[in-house]
Amino acid sequence: MIRPLQTSRLLLRPLQLEDAEAAERLFPHWEIVKYLTSAVPWPFPQGLVLSNYRDVILPAIARGEQWHWSLRLKESPAQMIGKISLQIDEWDNRGYWLGLPWQGCGLMTEAVAAVNDFWFDDLGFPVLRAPKAAANIASRRISQKTGMRLIATLERDYVCGRLPAEIWEITAGEWRAWKTRPAAREPV
Numbered sequence: 001m002i003r004p005l006q007t008s009r010l011l012l013r014p015l016q017l018e019d020a021e022a023a024e025r026l027f028p029h030w031e032i033v034k035y036l037t038s039a040v041p042w043p044f045p046q047g048l049v050l051s052n053y054r055d056v057i058l059p060a061i062a063r064g065e066q067w068h069w070s071l072r073l074k075e076s077p078a079q080m081i082g083k084i085s086l087q088i089d090e091w092d093n094r095g096y097w098l099g100l101p102w103q104g105c106g107l108m109t110e111a112v113a114a115v116n117d118f119w120f121d122d123l124g125f126p127v128l129r130a131p132k133a134a135a136n137i138a139s140r141r142i143s144q145k146t147g148m149r150l151i152a153t154l155e156r157d158y159v160c161g162r163l164p165a166e167i168w169e170i171t172a173g174e175w176r177a178w179k180t181r182p183a184a185r186e187p188v
């Protein structure tokens, strides 16, 4: 069910167990985890990425319930730089993180567009929902830049504590219209 994807700058490779080694170095940083759900332990135990990939994520991919990709720059495909994922859930269908050196260049916005296409066109789901901390400006901005709507506000427990949270949504029809809108060539 899962397959490699690409964008103009990125290769999205279906997650493999060997990706845990790079993720162990790139993921456990406060600036990356602070707005993730409190299910992520902090301090982050060594070896948890490997056991999580082996015991939780790869089996969920095999069951057809989740889809995870490592992100790589086309210009240096040997290096994992982040991860993006989709999952079957009523309120939480997409997650992502990018290593600190690669943030702020529009890369995750590209990756989001690629996995949105996969969610709606390959998998055929009618709607995609993504929760996020209201304080997570970068993630909110990605939702805004990819045509999502804010549908609910609530409170959730994050690694950095309990915070106002938001749920963003986009339907398949809205995503297709967003991609082909007349102003698509204009900066958002």
Ligand SMILES: CC(C)(COP(=O)(O)OP(=O)(O)OC[C@H]1O[C@@H](n2cnc3c(N)ncnc32)[C@H](O)[C@@H]1OP(=O)(O)O)[C@@H](O)C(=O)NCCC(=O)NCCS
Pocket (backbone or CB within 6 Å): 031, 032, 033, 035, 036, 095, 096, 097, 098, 099, 102, 103, 104, 105, 106, 107, 108, 109, 110, 131, 132, 133, 136, 137, 138, 139, 141, 142
């Ligand atoms: C969220 C994350 C993946 C964004 O990746 P990225 O590749 O840097 O994102 P992009 O460059 O595609 O877009 C980010 C947007 O937010 C903006 N932004 C980032 N930090 C910001 C800040 N502190 N204040 C205001 N805007 C900010 C960027 O300028 C950009 O908007 P623009 O294109 O209008 O300039 C990255 O910050 C990350 O890994 N964060 C930690 C994990 C996380 O929070 N995941 C999401 C959980 S919901």
